[in-house]
Each structure stands twice: as C-alpha cells, then as structure tokens.
Amino acid sequence: MRTALVIGTGLIGTSAALALAQRGVVVHLADHDPGQARTAAALGAGTDEEPAGPVDLAVIAAPPAHVAAVVADAMRRGVARGYLDVASVKGGPRRELQALGLDLSAYIGTHPMSGREKSGPLAATGDLFEGRPWVLTPTRDTDTEVLNLALELVSHCRAVPVVMDADAHDRAVALVSHMPHLVSSLVAARLEHAEEAAVRLCGQGIRDVTRIAASDPGMWIDILSANPGPVADLLTDVAADLQETVGALRSLQSSDDAERREGAGGIQDVLRRGNAGQVRVPGKHGAAPRVYEVVAVLIDDQPGQLARIFADAGQAGVNIEDVRIEHATGQQAGLVQLMVEPKSAAVLSSALRDRGWAIRQ
Numbered sequence: 001m002r003t004a005l006v007i008g009t010g011l012i013g014t015s016a017a018l019a020l021a022q023r024g025v026v027v028h029l030a031d032h033d034p035g036q037a038r039t040a041a042a043l044g045a046g047t048d049e050e051p052a053g054p055v056d057l058a059v060i061a062a063p064p065a066h067v068a069a070v071v072a073d074a075m076r077r078g079v080a081r082g083y084l085d086v087a088s089v090k091g092g093p094r095r096e097l098q099a100l101g102l103d104l105s106a107y108i109g110t111h112p113m114s115g116r117e118k119s120g121p122l123a124a125t126g127d128l129f130e131g132r133p134w135v136l137t138p139t140r141d142t143d144t145e146v147l148n149l150a151l152e153l154v155s156h157c158r159a160v161p162v163v164m165d166a167d168a169h170d171r172a173v174a175l176v177s178h179m180p181h182l183v184s185s186l187v188a189a190r191l192e193h194a195e196e197a198a199v200r201l202c203g204q205g206i207r208d209v210t211r212i213a214a215s216d217p218g219m220w221i222d223i224l225s226a227n228p229g230p231v232a233d234l235l236t237d238v239a240a241d242l243q244e245t246v247g248a249l250r251s252l253q254s255s256d257d258a259e260r261r262e263g264a265g266g267i268q269d270v271l272r273r274g275n276a277g278q279v280r281v282p283g284k285h286g287a288a289p290r291v292y293e294v295v296a297v298l299i300d301d302q303p304g305q306l307a308r309i310f311a312d313a314g315q316a317g318v319n320i321e322d323v324r325i326e327h328a329t330g331q332q333a334g335l336v337q338l339m340v341e342p343k344s345a346a347v348l349s350s351a352l353r354d355r356g357w358a359i360r361q
C-alpha cells in the first residue's frame with residue numbers, strides 16, 4: 001500500500017494514520033470537521049489536502065451511526081481501490097450498505113480491539129493497536145485484493161488479525177466490551193451524588209473498574225443502539241447474579257450461623273467465578289498475561305518527572321513493559337508503578353535509587 005485516505009480523524013482514525021505515515025504510506029486526512037483533520041496533520045499523521053486521484057485504501061473511522069453513509073459516499077466518489085471501516089459494531093453497517101444496493105466487493109468491515117476513553121486526534125498514538133486483535137469480517141464477495149489491503153493496514157499497525165463473521169463479532173464484543181462498558185458506567189454512576197468524604201478515598205481498584213465510564217456518551221449510544229439484543233441478554237444474566245449476591249450478603253447479616261455460612265458460600269462462589277473468568281483475559285498478542293515485577297517510585301506531581309524516570313531506566317538498560325500512576329489524594333505526590341521483567345527489577349531499583357529516586361517496597 002502506497003497511499004491511504006482516512007475519513008474521520010478522531011482517536012482511531014488518527015492513530016491508524018500515524019502508524020501508516022510512520023511506515024512510509026502517504027496518508028490523506030479528511031473529517032466533516034476540517035479542524036480535526038488539520039490537527040491530525042499537525043501531529044504528523046499525513047496531509048489534509050485531497051488526494052489527486054484514487055488512493056489504495058480508504059479507512060472510514062467515523063462514529064458507527066455515520067459509517068454506512070460515509071462508506072457509500074466514498075465509494076460513489078471512487079476515492080479508493082479498497083474501503084474499510086473500523087466501527088465497533090459490524091452487522092448493522094454491513095446491512096445498511098447492502099440496503100443501499102452497493103457492490104460491496106471493494107468493502108470490508110473491520111474492528112480494532114483497542115481504544116481509549118478519550119476522543120479526538122489529540123488522544124491518538126501510533127502504537128495504539130500494537131499487539132491487539134483487529135477483527136476482519138470478509139464475506140465470500142470480498143475481493144482478495146481488498147482483504148490484502150486490510151491485512152497490510154493491520155500489519156502496519158502491528159496488530160493481530162482475527163477473521164470473524166460480522167454477527168458473531170457483535171455477539172462476542174457484547175460480552176467483552178459493550179456489557180462491561182455499561183457495568184463500568186453503572187459503578188461510576190454510584191459516585192455521582194456520593195459524599196465527598198467517601199469519594200476522596202478512591203484508590204486504584206475503582207479507577208480500574210471505572211476508567212472506560214469516562215468515554216463519550218454519544219459514541220456509546222451509537223454502539224449500543226447497533227447491538228442492543230446481545231447486550232440486554234448478558235445484562236439479564238448479570239442482574240440474576242446480582243440478585244443472588246444481594247441474597248448472600250443479606251444472609252451474612254443474619255444472626256443464624258447456618259444462614260451466615262450459606263451466605264459466605266454464595267459470596268465465595270462469586271469471587272471464585274470472578275477469579276476463573278479473570279485469568280482467561282489474554283495479554284498482548286492473545287497470549288497468556290505476562291507476569292511482571294513492580295518497581296514503585298514516589299514522585300512529586302511536577303511536569304517532566306515521568307520523562308526523567310523513563311530516561312534513567314533507559315540508561316540502566318531496563319525496558320519498562322507497562323506503567324501505572326496512583327495519585328495521592330490531596331497531595332502533590334504520586335506513586336509510579338513500573339512493570340518490568342522479573343530479572344530487571346533489582347537492576348532498576350538500584351539504578352533509580354542511585355539517581356536519587358524514592359523507591360517504595
């Protein structure tokens with residue numbers, strides 16, 4: 001692939017454009033808000049000038065409710081040899097395109113399983129998709145050339161291609177993305193009117209559970225509107241589990257020993273099932289989660305601290321695999337947890353200590 005046109009230069013479009021541009025593809029950027037395309041271009045994702053002729057691949061990264069119309073418009077204008085979209089739902093957009101009577105051999109629906117709770121080009125990064133699954137939903141009618149262009153995009157983004165049927169994809173993401181999103185929102189919603197004294201105590205646990213509740217509601221209304229049935233079915237099961245859990249907790253309040261034992265058994269069952277499900281969550285590249293060792297560093301909440309830690313780790317020859325930051329409530333300080341290979345933990349601790357960092361056990 002030598003040229004591409006990204007239509008919709010928000011988080012996902014700009015992240016894909018950055019990856020393509022970094023691999024030498026000439027990328028054109030378009031958005032119904034020209035300011036977004038200009039911002040993406042300023043970030044180095046390509047040019048916001050129109051291509052002179054058809055490009056190799058058009059990547060449509062508009063919100064799900066607009067995808068079919070944008071793909072159809074791009075196809076009618078003949079802007080590319082192949083067309084793909086990255087919407088979080090796959091069955092609906094394909095059916096909308098079929099209803100428009102278009103020849104869909106040059107189109108493939110796709111979905112990168114990576115994102116963020118933030119929107120817009122400024123949240124984009126060229127490595128957003130690295131090691132993540134990227135679903136492709138070709139049909140018997142899809143041109144081989146178009147499938148290959150999609151595979152090339154996935155490869156440039158260093159993602160892992162996964163081929164699926166569009167409706168099977170929608171059922172799967174109901175389980176691993178859409179239902180969890182609503183559960184996260186429901187947990188976060190309990191904080192809306194909670195007392196400040198309680199909210200101040202928020203630690204890493206609730207941050208992990210509620211991060212995605214910060215996402216754009218407009219985008220998620222689009223996503224859920226295109227997949228309501230499977231999500232409702234899953235939430236019905238969650239509701240039944242919640243009902244049983246409430247029952248078990250009420251039993252734990254009882255003065256009767258036998259009832260309390262039964263309640264404890266019910267809770268233990270929920271926690272055990274949670275453990276069993278959690279270990280099935282794959283790490284990057286679809287592999288089992290890696291076990292890293294944590295080196296915790298206490299930092300002042302000042303600009304440039306993280307960059308200095310990374311530079312010092314680099315000088316010590318240690319690769320940081322992942323990072324987490326815990327901000328101490330009401331204090332200008334934070335705890336940075338650096339995840340490293342077990343063999344590198346002692347090296348990193350001592351190198352950072354030598355450079356004056358406060359290491360916490």
Ligand SMILES: NC(=O)c1ccc[n+]([C@@H]2O[C@H](COP(=O)([O-])OP(=O)(O)OC[C@H]3O[C@@H](n4cnc5c(N)ncnc54)[C@H](O)[C@@H]3O)[C@@H](O)[C@H]2O)c1
Pocket residue numbers: 007008009010011012013030031032033036061062063064066067070086087088089111112113114115116117118119120121216219223
């Ligand atoms: N956010 C995620 O985590 C995530 C992950 C994977 C896939 N997706 C999918 O990627 C797509 C883009 O999501 P995002 O998170 O980048 O959203 P975003 O809000 O960051 O960007 C969407 C962009 O599309 C533009 N746009 C809206 N209507 C348009 C139209 N008719 N024509 C051209 N441009 C238009 C907007 O101006 C905006 O710049 C969605 O279909 C979403 O389902 C999102």
Ligand SMILES: O=C(O)C(=O)C[C@]1(C(=O)O)C=C[C@@H](O)C=C1
Pocket residue numbers: 087088112113114115116117176177178212
């Ligand atoms: O990590 C996040 O912020 C996301 O919510 C990303 C996430 C997901 O559920 O995994 C959200 C929706 C997209 O369709 C794909 C990825």
